[in-house]
Amino acid sequence: MSIPTFTILGAGIAGLSTAIALKKIGIQARVFEAAPAFKPLGAGLLLAANAVQAYRKIGISEKIIARGRALPLFEILDARGRLISQIDAASIQQKYGVHNFAIHRADLHEALLEQLVPGQVQYGKRATGILPGPNGAQEVRFADGSSQHTDFLIVADGIHSAIRQQILPGATERYAGYTCWRAVIDAGAIHQTSATESWGTAGRFGIVPLTGERIYWFACVNAPKNDPALRDFRVADLLRIFGNFHDPIPAILAQTRDADLIWNDIVDLKPIPRFAFGNVLLLGDAAHATTPNMGQGACQAIEDAAVLADVLKKQFADPAAAFRAFEQRRLKRTHFIVNNSWTLGRMAQWQNPLLAALRNGLFRMVPGRVNEAQLEKVLTVDF
Numbered sequence: 001m002s003i004p005t006f007t008i009l010g011a012g013i014a015g016l017s018t019a020i021a022l023k024k025i026g027i028q029a030r031v032f033e034a035a036p037a038f039k040p041l042g043a044g045l046l047l048a049a050n051a052v053q054a055y056r057k058i059g060i061s062e063k064i065i066a067r068g069r070a071l072p073l074f075e076i077l078d079a080r081g082r083l084i085s086q087i088d089a090a091s092i093q094q095k096y097g098v099h100n101f102a103i104h105r106a107d108l109h110e111a112l113l114e115q116l117v118p119g120q121v122q123y124g125k126r127a128t129g130i131l132p133g134p135n136g137a138q139e140v141r142f143a144d145g146s147s148q149h150t151d152f153l154i155v156a157d158g159i160h161s162a163i164r165q166q167i168l169p170g171a172t173e174r175y176a177g178y179t180c181w182r183a184v185i186d187a188g189a190i191h192q193t194s195a196t197e198s199w200g201t202a203g204r205f206g207i208v209p210l211t212g213e214r215i216y217w218f219a220c221v222n223a224p225k226n227d228p229a230l231r232d233f234r235v236a237d238l239l240r241i242f243g244n245f246h247d248p249i250p251a252i253l254a255q256t257r258d259a260d261l262i263w264n265d266i267v268d269l270k271p272i273p274r275f276a277f278g279n280v281l282l283l284g285d286a287a288h289a290t291t292p293n294m295g296q297g298a299c300q301a302i303e304d305a306a307v308l309a310d311v312l313k314k315q316f317a318d319p320a321a322a323f324r325a326f327e328q329r330r331l332k333r334t335h336f337i338v339n340n341s342w343t344l345g346r347m348a349q350w351q352n353p354l355l356a357a358l359r360n361g362l363f364r365m366v367p368g369r370v371n372e373a374q375l376e377k378v379l380t381v382d383f
Contacts, residue, residue: 004319007032007140007150009127010157013105014284014301016112018154019120021058021309025316031116032140032148034126034157038113042105043182043262044208044216046074046195049096050379051299054306056097057383060115067111068103069211071195076363079200081246084363087375096379100195102208104184104216108298127155128162136279136320152319153280154308156301159269159289167277175225176266176291176342178203178349181238182218183260190215190248190255198249199360201351202241205249217252218292222349225265234258266291268342271335276323283308283326288334293345294378296337304330306383329382336377 006022008015011033022029047068055061070093076084092099113121126143133139133149140148140163155163164171192215197206203221210216219238223230239253269289275282284301291297308326315322350356 004151006152006154007148008154008156009163011121012156012158013108013298014304015156017302017305018156018283018308020060020112020115021305024059025309025313031121032125032127033121033123036124040106043184044210045103045105045108045298046208046295047101047103048295048299048379049092049099050381051302052098052101053096053381054302054383057306058309064108064111065098067107068101069209070098071100071102071209073194074100075194075196077196077198078360079198079245084199084360102195102210104210127157129166130163138280151279155280155282155286156284157286159267159285161286164282164286167280168272171272172270173267174270176268176345177222178220179223179230179265180218180220181233182262183256184210184214184216185256185260187213187215188255190251192248198245199348200245201353201356204348205242205245207252215252220266220349222351231263233263268338271338274327275330276327279320281323281326288338290338291341291345293348294337294341296341296378300334300337303381310383
């Protein structure tokens with residue numbers, strides 16, 4: 001009897017984490033990536049304790065932690081720098097492990113690639129469709145005219161996945177109503193030890209210290225979808241919006257070059273009813289892309305990898321059944337994250353001064369035990 005073959009589409013955080021998790025249980029999956037080559041691009045990430053727990057389950061947490069930086073606090077502030085809400089990492093770390101962990105996306109990507117064998121990831125392979133074969137096997141078609149036959153297919157090629165749209169044409173991407181600029185800069189004389197997000201009626205500004213005396217920042221403003229004027233924004237334009245925010249926000253923008261800016265509209269995937277389709281499984285952003293407001297996009301993809309390896313290990317003889325078990329374990333949780341992140345983002349982007357003041361006041365009144373209970377829902381995972 002031949003050994004079943006596994007193929008993963010997408011070499012992002014979801015696809016690479018999954019390939020490593022499967023390797024740990026004896027499955028050598030081939031990974032196909034649309035990009036022509038790996039380039040150390042992107043910005044920063046905050047990985048919460050649930051993501052670090054997932055990497056611990058997979059067996060590579062220490063290798064990831066070595067590349068990043070643990071932060072003592074995450075604070076939500078108003079535009080003048082006054083505290084709205086705070087998460088202290090020390091108490092969480094005692095219960096869940098490392099929390100408020102910051103890492104550059106490229107550093108994480110490199111750490112993941114180091115865990116795979118040379119040639120396991122094939123670049124320049126954008127999947128355009130699948131054709132069913134005997135016994136549920138699949139033929140994956142690529143844009144370059146080539147194809148790949150596989151017994152089991154794991155689709156982790158992002159929110160714009162052509163394969164998901166083929167098998168679930170009713171899936172809908174949603175524009176959140178706000179757009180975002182990001183950059184990574186040298187910190188210079190700016191000394192920032194905690195991650196912060198500052199909410200003003202003009203928009204939001206986030207700051208995340210990284211290793212190597214770098215700072216990752218992001219700025220969100222309400223805007224029409226795909227606005228060409230905003231696509232051409234420069235640092236000077238952002239200074240006009242955020243120049244009156246508290247220190248060190250103006251200094252961070254002044255230290256940013258126009259060439260450093262990364263811009264994109266914020267979108268998510270409206271929760272879908274299924275992840276498993278016979279021998280095909282959706283995971284990561286292809287299954288449950290979320291807005292970044294809870295910092296859980298990458299975290300949920302990493303959780304996916306750990307849970308999938310667990311169910312496959314338990315049902316090694318029937319991967320299709322394992323895919324269904326994965327779906328049962330992940331649907332409710334990922335829907336919870338997507339929906340709550342969507343709601344939080346809408347509230348954080350309120351422009352009405354009275355509503356914003358009321359929101360900030362209510363957040364300040366929430367007892368610590370309530371915040372802890374809400375956080376527990378996010379950080380407690382069934383691995």
